[in-house]
Amino acid sequence: MTIHVKNNIHWVGQRDWEVQDFHGTEYKMTKGTSYNSYLIREEKTVLIDTVDHRFSQQFIQNLEMEIDLESIDFIVINHAEEDHSGALSDLMARIPNTPIYCTENAVDSIVGHHHHPEWNFQIVKTGETLDIGNGKQLIFIEAPMLHWPDSMMTYLTGDAVLFSNDAFGQHYCDERLFNDDVDQNELMEQCLRYYSNILTPFSNLVTAKIHEVLSFNVPVDMIATSHGIVWRDNPTQIIHQYLEWADNYQEDRITIFYDTMSNNTRMMADAIAQGIHDVDPGVAVKVFNVSRQDKNEILANVFRSKGVLVGSSTMNNVMMPKVAGMLEEITGLRFKNKKAGAFGSYGWNGGAVDRIHSRLTDAGFETTLGLKTKWKPDGKAMRECREHGRMIAKQWALKTLPATDTPAPVEMSESDSTRPATVESVVIREAQPLNDSQRMVCTVCNWVYDPAIGEANQGIEVGTCWSDVPESFLCPECGLGKDVFEPVKGA
16 A cells, blocks of 8 residues: 655555554553655655564565565665664565665664675765656765664655654554644644653754754755654644754643552642642643553653652662652653652651652752651641642742742641642542532542441531531541542442
């Protein structure tokens, strides 16, 4: 199957709707991907890239339905990774003497993958050209470390098409090939996910390479990527977006992620998030449990954020393993111009918070004071967490904040009922009409209050509806107040 791209250019790639993992399990694909290969037929016939090795036979079969393989004059390999050059061995078995145009580093990579040093490699450098007839040329542009040492781009004169390799692409599968045909929000979400998780460490190189390409002063009417869609409508929009992302990007956003053994660190995260919202309602606060949520989404949110708060229970005087793994990822991605802090609950020692703080500092973050809570947070500890969030909001504010009324200190016992609501209950929960038999669930620990049962330990009789439950009520399981309860769905 082929798709017409422009003039004598056709897409001859492969869609992969089922793939979920890239680079082992390093990158989770939520929308599949495509392996984009392009066939150019001028006086000379050129194949740019192949597909993943799992689709080699299908790729060659489809190609044979379109052309005689012997008619391929040149093969251009912009990148030697298996999802680009995977079908090369099967193809070269059919046309063994066909010249392969690639960078010097790509020769080493291709031979390393396919073990055929005898292939007819033609090494190219930036600015070198290949005449393909009808007044058109291919111009080669080396792009080392975007995102491999062997990477390059190829530009087709006359048609003004930039075959951009991994740059400007996304792991995104759709039956439609062009950017103006797909869901724009979904597309840009996948572009940001791809950039933040894969290209962030090379942001300085991204900026330099874009300016180098622009310095050639050639028109770019279309960007044909190696994965995802082809940029046909206003293709330079993604170039400008990359320049913005590469320039120490941040939004007015704070990401909180944590892992927890007994729900205590989650309680802290919720209270901190609520404290941030108290002071700065305009900042976006996103809270994630690293054991339960998509790590690539978390990393994309860290990339977008002005600051990140990392929480962990202490286990054997160190942080939880999944938090350690996330910090290793973050260190490798080398985020710039961001603030960070650590928090967590502990029992007999609190080494996790100290270790997180140290790792964040080593990773280049501007770190703030950490916060520790011993055992399950009581009312006093939860107020301290909420106040910590308020402090963070003020320290990390990107604009002048409106004046807020800080509640006066109140003397309370550890069993006092005044508790902060969780961020979910404030931001997400919608008011729902209650009835006398309405059951209510604690959004922190999932304990359910049932009017038919009451709560004898707190003197709440059977048949007491939620509106008549006193404000001094505490959740028997986690110790939080009425603020964190919401109606049981379907009750």
